[in-house]
Amino acid sequence: MINISEKAQLILDNRVDYREIKENIEIFSSHIDISLDDRVCIYAYNSPHWIYSFFGIWERGGIPVPVDFMSTPEELSFIIDDSTPSFIITSEEKLDNVKASVELSKHKPKILTFEDINRKKISYQKPDRNLDNTAVILYTSGTTGKPKGVMLSYKNLLSNIEGLEATEIASYKDSTVAILPFHHSYPLMVSMLYPLYIGAKISFINTISAEEILKNLQRNRITVLIGVPRLYELFHRKIIQEINKNPVAKAIFSISKKINNQKISRLLFKKVHSIFGGNIRYFVSGGAKLDIEVAKDLWALGFTVIEGYGLTETSPIVSFNPPEKIKLGSVGKPIKGVQIKLEDGEILVKGNNVMKGYWKRPEETKKVIKNGWLYTGDLGYVDNDGYLYITGRKKEIIVLPSGKNINPEEIENLIKKASDLIKEAAVIYKDGRLTAIIHPDFKTVSERGIVNLHEMIKWDVIDKVNQRLPDYKRISDFFITKEELPKTRLGKVRRFMLDQFIEKIPQKKEVKEPSYEEYRILKEYLHSISKRKVYPDSHIEIDLGLDSLDKVELLSFIESTFGVSLSEKQLSQHQTVEQLSELIKKLKTKTQPAQTDWSKILMENLPVDISESSLPLIVLKKITKPVFKLYFRLEISGTENIPEDTNFILAPNHQSFLDGFLIISALPEKILKNTYFLAEEIYFPEGIRKKTGKIFHVLTVNINKDLKGSLQKTAMLLKKGKNVVIFPEGARTRDGKLLLFKKSFAILSKTVKVPVVPVVISGAFQSLPIGKKFPRPHKIKVKFLKPVYPTLSVEEIVKETQQRIEKEL
Numbered sequence: 001m002i003n004i005s006e007k008a009q010l011i012l013d014n015r016v017d018y019r020e021i022k023e024n025i026e027i028f029s030s031h032i033d034i035s036l037d038d039r040v041c042i043y044a045y046n047s048p049h050w051i052y053s054f055f056g057i058w059e060r061g062g063i064p065v066p067v068d069f070m071s072t073p074e075e076l077s078f079i080i081d082d083s084t085p086s087f088i089i090t091s092e093e094k095l096d097n098v099k100a101s102v103e104l105s106k107h108k109p110k111i112l113t114f115e116d117i118n119r120k121k122i123s124y125q126k127p128d129r130n131l132d133n134t135a136v137i138l139y140t141s142g143t144t145g146k147p148k149g150v151m152l153s154y155k156n157l158l159s160n161i162e163g164l165e166a167t168e169i170a171s172y173k174d175s176t177v178a179i180l181p182f183h184h185s186y187p188l189m190v191s192m193l194y195p196l197y198i199g200a201k202i203s204f205i206n207t208i209s210a211e212e213i214l215k216n217l218q219r220n221r222i223t224v225l226i227g228v229p230r231l232y233e234l235f236h237r238k239i240i241q242e243i244n245k246n247p248v249a250k251a252i253f254s255i256s257k258k259i260n261n262q263k264i265s266r267l268l269f270k271k272v273h274s275i276f277g278g279n280i281r282y283f284v285s286g287g288a289k290l291d292i293e294v295a296k297d298l299w300a301l302g303f304t305v306i307e308g309y310g311l312t313e314t315s316p317i318v319s320f321n322p323p324e325k326i327k328l329g330s331v332g333k334p335i336k337g338v339q340i341k342l343e344d345g346e347i348l349v350k351g352n353n354v355m356k357g358y359w360k361r362p363e364e365t366k367k368v369i370k371n372g373w374l375y376t377g378d379l380g381y382v383d384n385d386g387y388l389y390i391t392g393r394k395k396e397i398i399v400l401p402s403g404k405n406i407n408p409e410e411i412e413n414l415i416k417k418a419s420d421l422i423k424e425a426a427v428i429y430k431d432g433r434l435t436a437i438i439h440p441d442f443k444t445v446s447e448r449g450i451v452n453l454h455e456m457i458k459w460d461v462i463d464k465v466n467q468r469l470p471d472y473k474r475i476s477d478f479f480i481t482k483e484e485l486p487k488t489r490l491g492k493v494r495r496f497m498l499d500q501f502i503e504k505i506p507q508k509k510e511v512k513e514p515s516y517e518e519y520r521i522l523k524e525y526l527h528s529i530s531k532r533k534v535y536p537d538s539h540i541e542i543d544l545g546l547d548s549l550d551k552v553e554l555l556s557f558i559e560s561t562f563g564v565s566l567s568e569k570q571l572s573q574h575q576t577v578e579q580l581s582e583l584i585k586k587l588k589t590k591t592q593p594a595q596t597d598w599s600k601i602l603m604e605n606l607p608v609d610i611s612e613s614s615l616p617l618i619v620l621k622k623i624t625k626p627v628f629k630l631y632f633r634l635e636i637s638g639t640e641n642i643p644e645d646t647n648f649i650l651a652p653n654h655q656s657f658l659d660g661f662l663i664i665s666a667l668p669e670k671i672l673k674n675t676y677f678l679a680e681e682i683y684f685p686e687g688i689r690k691k692t693g694k695i696f697h698v699l700t701v702n703i704n705k706d707l708k709g710s711l712q713k714t715a716m717l718l719k720k721g722k723n724v725v726i727f728p729e730g731a732r733t734r735d736g737k738l739l740l741f742k743k744s745f746a747i748l749s750k751t752v753k754v755p756v757v758p759v760v761i762s763g764a765f766q767s768l769p770i771g772k773k774f775p776r777p778h779k780i781k782v783k784f785l786k787p788v789y790p791t792l793s794v795e796e797i798v799k800e801t802q803q804r805i806e807k808e809l
Helices: 018-030 048-059 073-083 092-104 154-167 185-198 210-219 229-245 247-259 262-268 270-275 292-300 362-368 408-418 442-447 453-467 495-504 517-530 548-562 568-573 577-587 615-631 659-666 688-695 707-719 744-752 794-808
Strands: 009-011 039-043 063-066 087-090 110-113 134-139 149-153 175-177 201-203 224-227 282-285 305-310 317-320 338-343 346-351 373-382 388-393 422-430 433-440 477-480 635-637 649-652 675-680 698-701 723-725 756-762 781-784
Touching (some): 039 092, 048 063, 087 092, 092 110, 134 154, 134 185, 154 185, 175 210, 185 201, 229 247, 247 292, 317 338, 388 408, 422 495, 433 495, 517 548, 548 568, 548 577, 649 744, 659 756, 659 781, 688 698, 756 794
Parallel strands (some): 009 201, 039 063, 063 134, 087 110, 224 282, 433 477, 675 698
């Protein structure tokens, strides 16, 4: 039915030619005594044996039922009972899983391992088959629920092979590597059936790893790499990281993108191509949508990227980019013999590639095949040149109570592109809020010394993404998880599992805990400050919820108790309780449990590099105040509430980029001369900007690299009798409402014993909200409120300051 070319070769530890392939197929078929249309499951890793099994089943007139070799016994048991196979063919390595699955199943098939098969051939009668016979049953990946068995006929498979052949994408001279598992329709067709049909070489790898893949590409001179977006995103991330480390490479890459010439790009990045073996003709991507920026960057590196589209139900290919005329971002044109049309944005497919139906589910089949057209559930459009573009999945669209539709993939892609800290992201609608689930790249987090991951993701990722989106698409909440998101083997998120996945994030199984004293003491301390259960693999921030100030206290506790002075970078590299306790055990000089004390933490007198000259500030005030009075009708009140007998902390709400200038304009000159402003280091980096900031009394802080040092320097300023302006929200408002106040200003107030003067700024948000570059005229008011004194507790200072400002707003 589907012939194997005499030029075909399989490569694992050695080469297997056509004669050996045919002989091995006959041997395998001899070991399965089945009748026409009997089902036989194949449950194993990709290998030549897998291929012999598949074609051996065909030889006997059976129907192969490939199963994901990573399926749990429960998942395999479901397929056994649904497809009722006569045999399960597996490897010795997977035998225990198969036995457990059969034990769970009502149906009891025979089990045959590759290792059981000897060289003995048994004669048998080959049954008659025709093109309409079911050739294979492939179970869908189950992204939206229980998998269904898709029945594909020989005619279906041949239509895809002929469609691919017409594109002339490959020939017998080509070679590929079987990375993706054959149980999925995409690699079954393009990594196995089609290469065997045209006589190309198929090589196999023993372990799935980037190193093993690259070795195979080099050793076997692979010309066509077949992968999923996740694979190319991984390659892309690593290559771009290396390019960004080298200014020259970065400049060359930028030029290459502008030139957009494949031949020149291949010469410029010859070294990159050599890592991939130097023979790659095409990167073929399927199984999910490839990010357009990834495709463009790979193209700029000189790689020809070809994207296609299909479903298990379409054998699987529907469309493919013609190699001679590729449109990045598109999934190409329909292949030979396939028709597509759109109905309310949904893609409908017709042709010999459309499945016979779902196994034992006639009603489900009727729902998706109507008048010969398969309703794919995918949304898209066709351009003027006949190229198809995918925009989303109908079932995945989130419909808000307002009636507005949201494609979660659109937002997820923005989140992933916002920072290299993000490895995976999913967006769901939960409890009336658009919620993001984020799995960070913890290796990058550690390498960059990120201490406060939650804050970094909140402001550098979620907030930046939200600014690019209309209100109704903005993320209202997010979870950080250490676990990878539930996905299919080709990397598609199993969305129906996300709600359940979130519920399981905080849960932990009881595990055997270390018995040494350092772990016990650290665990007790962490439980006391987090009020959560502590386990060896509890992540200090994600699982226990420690914020940046909690971590300063933790470092102080470790130093007092164990005599170990750890840096915040060391903490970022040892973020689980067991990792941290192991480090303490290795470095400790004593063991003497102690309490953390902010007065001790802030006692250290660090040198503070500040300008004592007040002239630049006074000049700035004389310039800005009249301009603000005229343009914003600036109104200043409450200056009588500013203490004259002591220095203090000014705590304004943060409405806009104007706020610092407004404070300068509003403060009396006598007070302004002695006042300094706390600002994030990113706004005043090294160089001219930092020097300018210093002239205007700006003290920079870095909450990720040295929050403790930043607090100590601020305390030092206060001890020297200076006033300090601290924005308790830590960021500008996004909607005019107050953000949650952080407690660092209150800790400083309580420890150094200086009052807090709440400051209300109103109207500045309306004039210059975040995202706008130029302020519009709007009345702005600055009001100084009565001081909050350090006779209160830290928590009370925070609460009282926030409530007073909120009341005035």
